[in-house]
Amino acid sequence: MIITDTHTHLYSEAFDDDRADMMQRTLEAGVSRLFIPAIDSSCTASMLQLEKDYPKHVFLMMGLHPTHVKENYIDEIAHVTEMLNSHKFYAVGEIGIDLYWDKTTLAIQQEAFRKQIKLAKQHKLPIVIHCREAFDEIFEILEEEKSDDLFGIFHCFTGTLEQAHQAISYNMKLGIGGVATFKNGKIDQFLNQIDLSHIVLETDAPYLAPKPFRGKRNESSYIIKVVQKLSEIYQVSEQKIADITTENSKAVFGI
Template sequence: MIFTDTHTHLYSEAFQEDQDDMMQRAINAGVRRFFVPAIDSSYTPAMLDLKKSYPDQVHLMMGLHPTHVKENYLEELDHVQEMLDEEPFVAIGEIGIDLYWSDEFREQQMEAFHTQIQWSIERGLPIAIHCREAFDEVFEVLETYRGSSLNGVFHCFTGNLEQARRAIDLKMSLGIGGVATFKNGKIDQFLNEIDLKHIVLETDAPYLAPDPYRGKRNESAYIPLIAEKLAAIYNTSVEHIAEVTTLNSTKIFGL
């Protein structure tokens, strides 16, 4: 039984003291494929070092996270483009729009999102979308590319059923993580109305740990807990969840 974590920040400072132990716990739990999103240029060296340490298990993305779109965003985008030319990344991400903390750089976030989507289409790469308090804005951008080859994962999906169906209609799979295990997470109330072929598993480690670890540091080793919740939601086995979601991730990322 092979699990895939389609979104995990394995290079995070939160794992600085026990990164190898954390990775081994995940591998022992059956997680054999790790897809790692970028944040900004300051994390690139740590990402590349991680890939060197785990060349067969770790697959890197490259992109500029929307909360890191600041005054220097054009320089950061230049870095993304340079890295895409130098290294074999499997996706562009995480990218998108985040208006939770501030809308000061809303227009710059929109511009950066458009730019990176265009690069993904040009390079034939999927995207990993970050969306927080910005469903309308994200869908506004995605609609611009309806009918194109654009596809990817709507990371940490926390929307409603209508938004889930709209994302799928725009060729996005839904990244389901720890929120599905929360009592007030809400997505567990309608997820069984979404065909499992549109679902992938993720942790977003070190954030959003599933129950019973909610509020603590998340790890990729907790992917089976999310799979157990989905098995209950879909009335199937954990083995089936692992098999289908890993196959879905293979179709998205081409590995």
């Protein structure tokens, strides 16, 4: 069984004490394709090191996370631009809008999101979207930018069925992770109305650990709990969940 984690922060300080052991558990669990989103320029060196250490398994994205869009965002996007021009990346991400932590930066978050979508189109790369309390704002920009070369993943999708269909209409796959296993996660109530061809798996490690690990540090090996949950929801084998979602990830990332 080959499982793809389309969104995992393996360079996080949360793994500094046991990263090698964590990676061994991950690979032994069959999670052999790991896509790593960027946050800002401060994580670039550790991401590149991770890729060097695990070249057959780790694939990098480049982008500026919306919660890190600050006064210096122009400089940060210049860094994203420089890196995209000088190194191989598989997506522009994670990018988007987050109004949970700070609504005062909405205007520059929108500007950063637009700029990075244009970079993705320029490099013929998918985007990986972070959305928190900002579906309307995200959809407004996706509507402006929609085209055949706009595609990617709606990371950590937690919206409604209607919002799921809208995201899919913009050529986005839905990133499904630990939230699907939560009692109050809600998406498990309608996921079976979304064809599996639109779904990819993720952990967002070290965040959002699935049951029975909720509240603890997440890691990519725990994605098997998401596979098991989707197997129940879709009434198909775990093997089929792994196979289809991995094929979907290949369609997005091109590898």
